[in-house]
Amino acid sequence: MTSYGYRRPDVVITGIGMVTPSGADTSTAWKAACAGQSAGAADPRLAGLGVDFSCAVSGFDPELVLGGDARRMDPFTQFAIAAARAAVADAAPTDGSWDTARTGVVLGTAVGGQGTWEEQGQRLRDRGPRAVNPLTVPKAIGNIAAGSVAMNLGLHGPSLTLSTACAAGTTALGYALDLLRAGRCDVVLAGGTEAAVTPLVSTAFDRLKALSRRGVDPSGASRPFDEHRDGFVLGEGAAVLVLERADDAKARGRRAYARVLGYGASSDAHHLTAPDPDGRCAQLAVRLALEDAQVDAADVTLVNAHATSTPQGDAVEAGLIERVFGRNTAVTSTKGVTGHMLGAAGAVEAAFTALSIEQGVIPPTANFQAPGPGIAEIDIVHGAPRHAPVSVAVSNSFGFGGHNAVLVLGSA
Structure with missing residues (x-):
């Protein structure tokens, strides 16, 4: 084992927020996971395609969470803000206990606001340039979910997005760990967000022969390690975890879920x-x-x-x-x-x-x-x-x- 010449701070998880296909909140998602209840089902957004099912987020009303601002956001940003808010509420900081200048946001995503790009591309083809939404770029660019979480919660520490494809959420958590160990932040909201259940993404993965074609049994299509597995099922959603140093969490009386x-x-x-x-x-x-x-x-x-x-x-x-x-x-x-x-x-x-x-x-x-x-x-x-x-x-x-x-x- 590596010998360290200094005492590294213990880092803990004190808040969890999730918006997933198995539940739009942490409790529901966890219960479904423990019950082994697959979220696979036919998806109207994919109707007529070679693969017409997914694991879609259900029970999530973005306008209920975000109000009218939701209409200016791609779903991958909506998911991220909802998860981040839930994580912060779960971590339960008392007023003034977090220095917003030392609270960071690190999110991972593979494709960013893909649905917005596809929708606006179709508008351009069908109706011409003037039909394209002027907010297309700030809705769709990959960094905007992290930036929007920081804006929504008033956080002024580092805010960034990492993209390592399907490893991105874990990469973000690893980077958050480094920020806390290095003393650059006191708290980091870290995780991943994705809203890639779109016609183009589904078709592209299908053309790679990466997706399951078990369309007669969508709920049984995602079957890790099983002898009859034939590809993955596209899912969407977000999870954000609150990471902080264990001593800080203890000082404010917050019990942690786990250590990182x-x-x-x-x-x-x-x-x-x-x-x-x-x-x-x-x-x-x-x-x-x-x-x-x-x-x-x-x-x-x-x-x-x-x-x-x-x-x-x-x-x-x-x-x-x-x-x-x-x-x-x-x-x-x-x-x-x-x-x-x-x-x-x-x-x-x-x-x-x-x-x-x-x-x-x-x-x-x-x-x-x-x-x-x-x-x-x-x-x-x-x-x-x-x-x-x-x-x-x-x-x-x-x-x-x-x-x-x-x-x-x-x-x-």
Whole structure:
């Protein structure tokens, strides 16, 4: 293990806010995850396309949360602000307890305001330049969700967006950890947001043969590690977590969900979309995260896998889990419930992992029945939630372009 010449501050999660396909608030989303209730269903936005179903956010009224301002925002910004507000309310800062100049925002996204670009492109083609909304750019650019969260909450610390494809939410949390350790911020709102369930994105992923075509059974289409998996199901939504130093949280009497022990990242440098088949660089990210956390693989009791329900990706990840953690560490993938939320996925999965640590409950891998070919012999939680203490957990995220990001969380 690395020896540090100074005492690193402990960083904890004190607030969680979620808007997901399995629930538009944290409590509902968590209950659905523990019940293994898949959100997959036919989606009118995708009607007539090769894949016409998704895991869509339901029960979310942006105007109820944001008022008339919602009409000037792409859904990926709406989701982010709603999740951030909920996270701050959950963290319950007393008036004046946070210095807004030292409170930052770090969000991840893969595609940003894609729906706005598609809508306005159609207007340009059908009706000409004057039909294009003058607010198109500030609605759609990738950084605007983080900027809008800062504006909405009056936060003046660093505000930025990171894009590492489907690893973006986890990358954002890792960067937030660094900001707190370095003393550049006292509080960071970190997570991911995505609203990419659009005709073009769905069709593009389908053309890559990345999506499930289980249209006769949408709720059973996202099935991580299962022998009948045939691709992922597009999801959408956001999760924002409040990170702060443990001493500060204790001073204001706030109990934490979990500690953020470590973070690791690497690059496959192998292929635009496919993982390195031997998983060696994803494994490197796991090893770096464990080293940063100063824990051994044997200490880990839960792995929240990236496992998207693709044939190759799930097999590669199962192999690295077996090599690093053996066959007895509990493994789950909550994407069976939420689908693949792209840049928001890692943040949602970190939130679920923190809740597993706090409550001693591991959600089942929805739709998993039997391991598919090439899936290593690992302990995949399925069928029902598992009630067991979780002291140290790992959350994996891997993205197109070879981005690997891994968090280690522990009991507070």
